[in-house]
Amino acid sequence: MPSKHTVKVKPNINGITSVDIKQKKNVTLIDTDNEIVFEFGGPWGVTxxxxxxxxxxxxxxxxxxxxRGKLVLPLEGELWSQIIKEAWPTWYATKIYLMFCLYELFLAYFMPGPIVKGAPVASLNGKKLDYLCNGVMSWYVTLITSYILHRYGYFRLTxxxxxxxxxxxxxxxxGFTITFTVYIVTIIQGNQYRMSGNIVYDLFMGAALNPRLGRVDLKxxxxxxxxxxxxxxxxxSAAVKEYEMFGYVSATMAFMVLAHFLYVNACAKGEECIPTTWDMTYEKFGFMLIFWNFAGVPFTxxxxxxxxxxSSIDNGRPIQHSPAWTFFCYALLISGYYIWDTANSQKNRFRMTLNGTYIPRSTFPQLPWGTLKNPSYIKTKQGNLILTGGWWGYARKIHYSADLMMAFSWGFICGFNTPIPYFYPAFFVFVLTHRVTRDMERCARKYGKDWDEYCRQVPYIFIPGVY
Known part of the structure; x- marks a missing residue:
């Protein structure tokens, strides 16, 4: 039976922690990710x-x-003719979106930042890729640029x-254009990986594993x-519009700005933790990731x-809730954010410490309990270490539970007059459940009895003591 260990973390002269685990040496990296498994219902499902x-x-x-939020029948009256008319891709909208993407790509390429090693990639014989992590600098430059453009009338945020x-x-x-372009270029270059042989399914899951544009990792x-x-x-934009219309920003709209600021800021300040995640080492760059990130996330x-x-336009004033309900929504958001941020920090910094890539940073905000000292873990026969300390001793997917807390708070702040604001949390439940199933099946195949022992020590998946 595997035993529970404690990581001995020692600071070196530069203040960077390293892990003294002699058992990690001479471990052979096994590529268990080369197996083709049809997911999402296979070719018909992804189509x-x-x-x-x-x-x-x-x-x-x-x-x-x-x-105004009523779920009409999909073929109701003039619905689609109205959509075609009002959502037609104008040249002005094209300039806004593409110029933003190109500007962010420019910042990602040229802004300074630490270079962090990713996790060993089995398909590259254990090679660790370099990732330029300049997200914080790019984020702040974007904020400053947008303020200047709005303040001096070059581009009004409204x-x-x-x-x-x-x-x-x-x-x-x-999203579709990039999907086809990346797929075709990957095939021409002969860099395709883990292909199923079905072109539609491979287009959805992707052909490229680690596509790069210079020193920018596209994933x-x-x-x-x-x-x-x-x-x-x-x-x-909606908050600025509300201020121009009513002379103030409501607590409900301020909530949305805060919620989305916390998320994007967390991604920027903790970007150096991302290279060791599953998305970077396992997921391919296909329609699933491309379309979802370029279109699905921001516009759903x-x-x-x-x-x-x-609603503020229709009612002549912004939506307001009782102080108690508003406080509940803010409390749910902030508590969910704290658990989500610190849980992700604990796990990713644990991984980075093992890989010798952990870099202490002072990016804002650094929350208490974001870094574990002497955490417990399970050592597998493959040499991998599974964290069981911190938040990860309470539930195996505690960060997903926290993510859902934030997601539902986004819906609660809108009230209950329409179900549409709850699309995100409802969809997120489906996505995370599916992802957990994929992850647990993969880990069970990879770690065998070690995974059984881990599940025994950490029996709950989402909610400690419940499920």
């Missing part, structure tokens, strides 16, 4: 998703824009919420620099913001 999800985005936007439909369409077109760029930043600016997770914005 339905590639067609259905963009249509769902248009439908939900149309229900809010023209029916243009985002005023052109949300066309911007969404441009993002959808961009990390798409995951961090586009979706959450766009989402944040949609909420900022913003439905609550859009609802609050349109």
């Amino acid at each position: 339905a998703m590639m067609i259905g999800f963009p249509l769902l985005m248009f439908y939900l936007w149309g229900c809010l824009q023209f029916y 243009e985002i919420i005023d052109n949300l439909g066309p911007l969404m369409t441009v993002s959808i077109i961009t 990390m760029f798409a995951e961090i620099r586009v979706p959450w930043v766009v989402l944040f600016y949609i909420s900022v 997770y913003c439905l609550g913001t859009l609802y609050l914005h349109l």
